[in-house]
Amino acid sequence: MTPHITRRGKVLAIATSVASGALILSGIAGPASAKTAPSTAAPSAAPMSLTGAAHTDLIKAASARTAETAKALGLGAKEKLVVKDVVKDRNGATHTRYERTYDGLPVLGGDLVVHTTESGKTSQVTRATKADIAVPTGTGTLAAKAAPEGARKVVWAASGTPTLAYEKVVTGTAKDGTPQKLHVITDAATGKKLFQYDAIHTGTGESEFSGSVTIGTKQGSGGYVMTDDSRGGHSTYNLKNGTSGKGTLFTDSDDKWGDGTVNDPATAGVDAAYGAQETWDYYKSVHGRSGIAGDGVGAYSRVHYGNNYVNAFWDDSCFCMTYGDGEGNKAPLTAMDVAGHEMSHGVTSTTAGLNYSGESGGLNEATSDIFGTAVEFHADNPEDPGDYLIGEKIDIFGDGSPLRYMDKPSKDGASLDSWSSSAGSVDVHYSSGIANHFFYLLSEGSGKKTVNGVDYDSPTSNGSTVTGIGRDKAEQIWYKALTEYFTTTTKYASARTGTLSAAADLYGEGSAEYKAVDAAWAAVNVS
Numbered sequence: 001m002t003p004h005i006t007r008r009g010k011v012l013a014i015a016t017s018v019a020s021g022a023l024i025l026s027g028i029a030g031p032a033s034a035k036t037a038p039s040t041a042a043p044s045a046a047p048m049s050l051t052g053a054a055h056t057d058l059i060k061a062a063s064a065r066t067a068e069t070a071k072a073l074g075l076g077a078k079e080k081l082v083v084k085d086v087v088k089d090r091n092g093a094t095h096t097r098y099e100r101t102y103d104g105l106p107v108l109g110g111d112l113v114v115h116t117t118e119s120g121k122t123s124q125v126t127r128a129t130k131a132d133i134a135v136p137t138g139t140g141t142l143a144a145k146a147a148p149e150g151a152r153k154v155v156w157a158a159s160g161t162p163t164l165a166y167e168k169v170v171t172g173t174a175k176d177g178t179p180q181k182l183h184v185i186t187d188a189a190t191g192k193k194l195f196q197y198d199a200i201h202t203g204t205g206e207s208e209f210s211g212s213v214t215i216g217t218k219q220g221s222g223g224y225v226m227t228d229d230s231r232g233g234h235s236t237y238n239l240k241n242g243t244s245g246k247g248t249l250f251t252d253s254d255d256k257w258g259d260g261t262v263n264d265p266a267t268a269g270v271d272a273a274y275g276a277q278e279t280w281d282y283y284k285s286v287h288g289r290s291g292i293a294g295d296g297v298g299a300y301s302r303v304h305y306g307n308n309y310v311n312a313f314w315d316d317s318c319f320c321m322t323y324g325d326g327e328g329n330k331a332p333l334t335a336m337d338v339a340g341h342e343m344s345h346g347v348t349s350t351t352a353g354l355n356y357s358g359e360s361g362g363l364n365e366a367t368s369d370i371f372g373t374a375v376e377f378h379a380d381n382p383e384d385p386g387d388y389l390i391g392e393k394i395d396i397f398g399d400g401s402p403l404r405y406m407d408k409p410s411k412d413g414a415s416l417d418s419w420s421s422s423a424g425s426v427d428v429h430y431s432s433g434i435a436n437h438f439f440y441l442l443s444e445g446s447g448k449k450t451v452n453g454v455d456y457d458s459p460t461s462n463g464s465t466v467t468g469i470g471r472d473k474a475e476q477i478w479y480k481a482l483t484e485y486f487t488t489t490t491k492y493a494s495a496r497t498g499t500l501s502a503a504a505d506l507y508g509e510g511s512a513e514y515k516a517v518d519a520a521w522a523a524v525n526v527s
Contacts, residue, residue: 052296275339
């Protein structure tokens, strides 16, 4: 698990899990050449809406060709590919994401994406690492240190020269009560720590934050249950201040849930269920994605976690969101942008898998802020109108101020407005400011602006004036880059390249949208 929302001097665990291993990035291929579609053309390169079954069929078809693909890519005899995801665009192009093994061992940082035209021709390949893998793995070829108890042997390729390593998962509990699943990577020969990351990422009813809403429920034994079969069976559970297990599925005799206050435990359940359904609907209607993993299967939510727990988190190991009740158990962290933030960690983990450390960790956090914001705008709920403020409803500081500001991230006292060479050493919740600022500038432009009654004034690091292209287009560009061009090891420079590739695919190289992406990155000192 990994903390996702931070407040001044304290990390709040709005989280997502990167259960499959580390994620950082170095090499992303440049934009394909000769993309000349006019900027007014419909984005035929946008991802196609697929049912869960159709998505599964694409994965099966790609899996049947992994040996052929590995040979075409020039991989060695000991290297094999495992299909993680397939995205198909409306124009027939496909983008197949692979993880890699070497001599049967997982290669952490060995992931790649093969981009194929409608005719089946490979147009480019995006790799997390460009290094060749040639690692002695047999017990007779390496004087390896004894493996840590419970560790698995892996190949570490996310940074430096690929090497034999051990990965051990250490579980525990942080000081604020957030569960921890720390993945520690050590060199098999020397025992030196190479990397570590936490796989917990901290990110008709009466709701507390969204007013009277309709949520998906169904009839069960003894009444109704908070299970939404129209959205993959997403269910909402009451932990009753416990910290383990699923908890108890919310049930009600008359299908009327909560009273809009914290006095009724079901109120937090309504907010969590509503946030989950709005997030599902956003990804489905805007990006054609059926569920967090794209397989049509719902996640689940747990509310009333712990005692005085001021956090929320996503955990891949359960594929679930968990919400605390805040200070004095009187302020649940179940606002809509928090739900969108958390579930988006799940989208990142099932696509690019951005390593939750360094610059890639900042991009991971920013992706959840970006799509949490997008969910809020898309829901168009008058009780919680869309804005470029993160966590403004949960009032963590008690003074009405939000956790983060996208127009000028440094307003929170810690986040970065623009990139510098030290960005990779900053807490990921604060280095996320670079991409958050980029997204705001790309959407709305620089300078003063009022959106839904909120005043913004966004600066640029280079003194330039940036003209926004609108949030809808900015969302499409970021989603396409995340699902088709980012890898586990993507850093800010590579994120710029990936979003330029996405803009070129969608709107044409040389289009106003492409130029705006370039200008917005330059405005946050990524060029």
